[in-house]
Amino acid sequence: MRIRCPFCGERSHAEFSYLGDAAPTRPNIGTRATVPDTTLFVDYVYMRDNRPGVMREYxxxxxxxxxxxxxxxxxxxxxxxxxxxxxxxxxxxxxxEHP
Ligand SMILES: [Zn+2]
Incomplete structure (x- = not known):
């Protein structure tokens, strides 16, 4: 598999490191002053879909x-x-969003 880096051009996938699915967004689990709902964070880290087809990946x-x-x-x-x-x-x- 070859990946076209927008900065370096087409290279072997061996030059790249896979992180994972780019679709999930990090949940807001609250502040230290409140008791966070950790189930949202556990789902974010461990529960991923494994579907065939096109995926956005890091x-x-x-x-x-x-x-x-x-x-x-x-x-x-x-x-x-x-x-x-x-x-x-x-x-x-x-x-x-930022000034
Ligand atoms: Zn590059």
Whole structure:
């Protein structure tokens, strides 16, 4: 499998490290002043869907520029349909939230 890093170009997947599914969002489990509902966090960490088809996944280019990427990959065929910088996607999604 080959992954096209937006900064380094197409490289072997051996240069990348897989983190996991990019879809789940970290739950807000409260502050130290309150008793947190840890079941939400346990579900976030351990309970993942394992469906065939296209998934958005976090990968890091550890053998290159070390950037975190979001790779859209069909987990059945390993066909990659899109690769984007995770940092740029987060900045675009949170634009205007910080002064
Ligand atoms: Zn790279």
């Amino acid at each position: 990968w890091q280019h550890v053998g290159g520029c070390r950037s975190w990427l979001i790779v859209e990959r069909n987990v059945t065929t390993h066909a990659i349909s899109n690769v984007a910088s995770a940092r740029e996607q987060v900045l675009a999604a949170t634009e205007g």
